[in-house]
Amino acid sequence: MLPPRHGRSWPLTAALPLLLVLGACAQPDPAPATGGTAAPPAGLARFHDQELTFGSCADGYATTAAEETAYAGPGIECARLEVPLDYDEPGGPTGQVAMLRVPARGESQGSLLLNSGGPGGQGMPFALQTAAALDGSPVTERFDLVGFDPRGVGASTPAIECFTPEQYLAGDATTEFFFTAGDWTAADAERLAEQCAQGSGGDRALATVGSRDTVRDMDVLRAALGEEELNFLGQSYGTRIAALYAEAFPQNVRAMVVDGAIDPRAGNERRLAQYTGFQQSFDVLAADCATQPDCVLGTDPAQAVQRYQEIVRPLLDAPIPHGDGQLFGYSDAINATVWGLYAAERWPAITKGLTELQAGDPTRFVQMVQLAAEREPDGRGSNLTDANLAITCMDEARMSEEDAADFRARIYAATPFADPGRGTGGARDACEAWPAEPEPAYPLPERIDASAPALTISFTRDPTAPYDGATRMSEMLGGTLLTVDGDGHTIAAAGTNECVNRAVAEYLTTLTLPAADARCAG
Known part of the structure; x- marks a missing residue:
């Protein structure tokens, strides 16, 4: 753990330190007018219109002893979002998405949703880590950081x-x-699926945890937070749900930082590249x-x-x-x-x-x-x-x-x-005995025309998300690929590279993208 700053006592993950080198910034063309967000699909209005009640994070949000300590810290608040368990049956059983918010230190420009990766990574502790790592940044000055545990994960239910x-x-x-x-x-696969169903609340819970369901939750969360458009920072697996969100709700995107991007068009080949x-x-x-x-x-x-x-x-x-x-x-x-x-x-x-x-x-x-x-x-x-x-x-x-x-x-x-x-x-x-057929998240189209271009970030020698996959992600989402020379996986939320820090802060606060050939040295 690194020491807290300004009295904060949140855990902070270590990250690879890099040197500073960034090309000149370029102003993007103004984003096209979107005419506002679309009305929620039939049956979802009550979810979009719900009022979130933020309060203490001590009430059943922690999943580990370390989280119990961290969630008792000052200046943070938690809430739960109600979502349909199955979006094809919005009037049926519901689940809850748990979230942790670190309010902006200054006048808030809106919420910035965060995803730490995975699949299966928790967003709530990630919000604390990001807030500590970027303390003093325009990002924490201007944005409420909202880390949510995706459906099936951490403090969300059913888990x-x-x-x-x-x-x-x-x-x-x-x-x-x-x-x-x-x-x-085959018997091992059947036993595994049975164990998962017994521990998770049944087959239906196992059938509704795909990434496409998570991005639907993200749009409900955007609406419940009172945001017309989404600001999102996702790393590693979080870049998958960023792309899926842009595909499903292109008119609702304001800004996306896509860090450690995975190849959006590779299925099992993606794992081989990993x-x-x-x-x-x-x-x-x-x-x-x-x-x-x-x-x-x-x-x-x-x-x-x-x-x-x-x-x-x-x-x-x-x-x-x-x-x-x-x-x-x-x-x-x-x-x-x-x-x-x-x-x-x-x-x-x-x-x-x-x-x-x-x-x-x-x-x-x-x-x-x-x-x-x-x-x-x-x-x-x-x-x-x-x-x-x-x-x-x-x-998959x-x-x-x-x-x-x-x-x-x-x-x-x-x-x-x-x-x-x-x-x-x-x-x-x-997964051969899983009680539901998959809703594949790959491949995605060659181009997604969201209402705003993305900032994609990648190390040149990423051990798990090769650079060429990030190139394809950037081409698909538009915007700029910020290249970081060196070895590592994700950097935007670490706060250890001033070159990356400046690019991320400038983009999120003003929608100004780095130059097309921008690089940060490692």
Whole structure:
């Protein structure tokens, strides 16, 4: 945690520091008149017209002990938005979207909705982190920051729950069998879907957590907040719902910051590109490590993958005991490594963790796995893993068993450090028994003509959202792609790069976009 400023005591995530270089700013053409927002669809007027009651955040909003402490801080307020559980039946059962608001420090220009990523990431703590990181910025001076937990996530209800804290502690909370080792059967997929339905309130809850439902919630939230047009900052997965919102409600967009943008036109290929990005970051890490004395991956970067496999593959047959009867295995090591690859500042934790793992001590990697899953040592935590599965099941087309095996083979070829060396059998789509057909979020059209252009931001070497995908996102949404030279994933809400800070603040407050060739140095 970084220390709070101006008396605030909110948690702040660390981010990759970058140098300053930004091209001259250019004034965009005036946005076309939209004639105001469209009337709400039939049956939704009561949701759009509802009055939000903001009050204390202590009343059932926290999902972790850390959030309980953070939500008790001054100057923040929370509320719940009522939404239809199924938009095809607006008169049927309803759910609630939980949100946290940090009011503008000065005269408010409106609300800025925030999404932290995922799928399954919580927006409420993200609002606190962003407010602390951008303290003193024109963004926090002029905008009420509103972080909402998307439907199925965090404090929103019904929340997706597939695993108990005990299952998390026992390492029995796996939903992805493409990138790691392990066999997955039809019975396993059926059991997983049944567990999720039992913990989440039934099949209907599992069928209504797709991203297209979330963007409908966002428009209800926009209206309930009294905003004619939406201001939105989304990072990583948040760029997906930004694009879907612009497609569904183009007339309701005022400004969109799209940070760490994912390819809007790639389906399962998007995931393959993500894994390729992890290998790219691993190779850079290995080359950097090789210049240091006693590098655990050796002094020859070309041999780093083999050296890594020599350390982690033994865990396939001999996991290391730790804690209260728990075991640290191969998949845990891969998950810890991937979490560390997201930002260069975490890379030393990977090399230190591997060194300690060789000596039989998985403690550092155990902590990294807990951070990746947003779990606390007692197993309590966010429902990121559960919600990620549910949203993915509703957003992406399903794969046959044959396609799944081929996909796993392609992943291992693209990401050799993660290849367990056990072949590709046993892979299958974990969503195959899901109680509803997906409403795919991909591919999106080549062009979306929203009422305002977007500011898209991307690192040149993003480990999980390759730069060329951000290029396509920017082309689709219009506006400017702000290029950040370096390694990392998302930067707009971190507050660590003055170059990016200026561009984001100028865009949100005045709708002035950077020049088309603008860059920020890393």
